[in-house]
Amino acid sequence: xxxxxxxxxxxxxxxxxxxxxxxxxxxxxxxxxxxxxxxxxxxxxxxxxxxxxxxxxxxxxxxxxxxxxxxxxxxxxxxxxxxxxxxxxxxxxxxxxxxxxxxxxxxxxxxxxxxxxxxxxxxxxxxxxxxxxxxxxxxxxxxxxxxxxxxxxxxxxxxxxxxxxxxxxxxxxxxxxxxxxxxxxxxxxxxxxxxxxxxxxxxxxxxxxxxxxxxxxxxxxxxxxxxxxxxxxxxxxxxxxxxxxxxxxxxxxxxxxxxxxxxxxxxxxxxxxxxxxxxxxxxxxxxxxxxxxxxxxxxxxxxxxxxxxxxxxxxxxxxxxxxxxxxxxxxxxxxxxxxxxxxxxxxxxxxxxxxxxxxxxxxxxxxxxxxxxxxxxxxxxxxxxxxxxxxxxxxxxxxxxxxxxxxxxxxxxxxxxxxxxxxxxxxxxxxxxxxxx
Numbered sequence: 001x002x003x004x005x006x007x008x009x010x011x012x013x014x015x016x017x018x019x020x021x022x023x024x025x026x027x028x029x030x031x032x033x034x035x036x037x038x039x040x041x042x043x044x045x046x047x048x049x050x051x052x053x054x055x056x057x058x059x060x061x062x063x064x065x066x067x068x069x070x071x072x073x074x075x076x077x078x079x080x081x082x083x084x085x086x087x088x089x090x091x092x093x094x095x096x097x098x099x100x101x102x103x104x105x106x107x108x109x110x111x112x113x114x115x116x117x118x119x120x121x122x123x124x125x126x127x128x129x130x131x132x133x134x135x136x137x138x139x140x141x142x143x144x145x146x147x148x149x150x151x152x153x154x155x156x157x158x159x160x161x162x163x164x165x166x167x168x169x170x171x172x173x174x175x176x177x178x179x180x181x182x183x184x185x186x187x188x189x190x191x192x193x194x195x196x197x198x199x200x201x202x203x204x205x206x207x208x209x210x211x212x213x214x215x216x217x218x219x220x221x222x223x224x225x226x227x228x229x230x231x232x233x234x235x236x237x238x239x240x241x242x243x244x245x246x247x248x249x250x251x252x253x254x255x256x257x258x259x260x261x262x263x264x265x266x267x268x269x270x271x272x273x274x275x276x277x278x279x280x281x282x283x284x285x286x287x288x289x290x291x292x293x294x295x296x297x298x299x300x301x302x303x304x305x306x307x308x309x310x311x312x313x314x315x316x317x318x319x320x321x322x323x324x325x326x327x328x329x330x331x332x333x334x335x336x337x338x339x340x341x342x343x344x345x346x347x348x349x350x351x352x353x354x355x356x357x358x359x360x361x362x363x364x365x366x367x368x369x370x371x372x373x374x375x376x377x378x379x380x381x382x383x384x385x386x387x388x389x390x391x392x393x394x395x396x397x398x399x400x401x402x403x404x405x406x407x408x409x410x411x412x413x414x415x416x417x418x419x420x421x422x423x424x425x426x427x428x429x430x431x432x433x434x435x436x437x
Contacts (some may be wrong), residue, residue, distance in 0.1 A: 004434035007136035014043035018345030056082040062124035113179040121151035137434040164202040201433040209366035210341035228422035250322035255290040262328035267301035319353040329361040348417035376409035
């Protein structure tokens with residue numbers, strides 16, 4: 001079957017975020033002339049921008065207006081079609097200091113809920129001409145706020161193109177939590193999200209648990225698609241890989257309010273283990289794009305080293321050299337609400353790595369249930385140093401147990417997250433609703 005022409009709205013292939021990685025992995029086999037991207041976040045100097053799509057439109061000053069009287073504080077880039085020849089080898093770097101006033105306004109936007117509607121998207125003549133020249137057969141979007149909901153509805157009005165929605169986290173039910181006017185914004189977000197569901201033709205989620213919950217909430221079927229992996233990159237001919245004795249515990253990912261307390265707990269646990277264990281020294285390595293986030297809090301732990309983020313191709317070898325991979329998600333009420341239906345992008349990569357995994361997360365969230373149900377990781381579902389210490393010792397001492405854990409993780413990754421299988425199923429879902437011409 002032929003691939004339909006897909007217009008991706010709101011997201012882009014640029015960057016190193018989990019969203020960009022998932023998008024690239026889902027669409028990697030798609031013909032580049034049959035993908036178009038319209039987003040305000042496209043980076044024309046990122047090599048991935050044109051590696052995955054030849055048709056890119058930057059949503060800017062012709063399509064986006066900022067709510068008055070705050071428009072003077074936000075500069076919008078010029079709307080334009082991005083040409084492949086514009087890409088250069090090195091990214092332009094500009095450093096700006098955000099004013100204190102801007103920071104205050106940003107917090108004000110979030111707390112009042114205005115952040116969800118600060119951008120008003122419209123379909124400019126330039127955008128419509130570009131849209132019609134591409135003639136999409138389906139629109140795909142991982143919409144995440146009211147402004148993009150409204151923009152998708154306006155695009156739908158152009159020619160009633162089928163829409164495929166992909167929900168990556170439970171923002172429809174948690175976005176309002178950050179505001180002073182929770183009831184008002186929750187009601188508004190829910191109503192407009194349901195409006196979009198009514199005109200959407202294919203609904204996708206990020207996890208089995210999300211699909212079940214959204215079926216209950218919205219009485220619609222959501223098909224789960226998590227980040228797939230290219231199995232051949234990981235050299236997993238033997239599903240039981242050698243058990244490394246480097247005693248390096250590794251975390252790759254964000255340092256934020258959902259992870260920092262558990263990263264510090266791991267640092268403390270490693271320190272305690274090294275005081276108790278004279279035969280082997282453990283170390284905790286963190287690779288993160290948020291290296292500057294409260295970095296001073298790690299200084300007291302000499303066994304913990306925080307590195308800058310590294311390219312994806314280097315992550316594979318770093319994971320294979322570690323003894324244990326650490327996958328934490330926060331225990332706060334807010335963190336649980338936000339992450340309970342989500343699945344971190346790196347889960348499938350952790351599973352295929354051949355390195356044993358510790359999941360430290362609340363028992364009621366999708367990640368923990370997935371790990372427990374399929375037994376692909378050692379699960380610590382309490383914020384407890386002693387339990388974490390016991391998990392580390394078990395994974396570095398009991399070889400038979402570790403081999404079984406690795407075998408289950410790698411086998412499951414090949415069965416459920418192999419990109420060649422997932423992308424084919426993903427393609428069939430979009431073909432199912434694409435407009436035939």
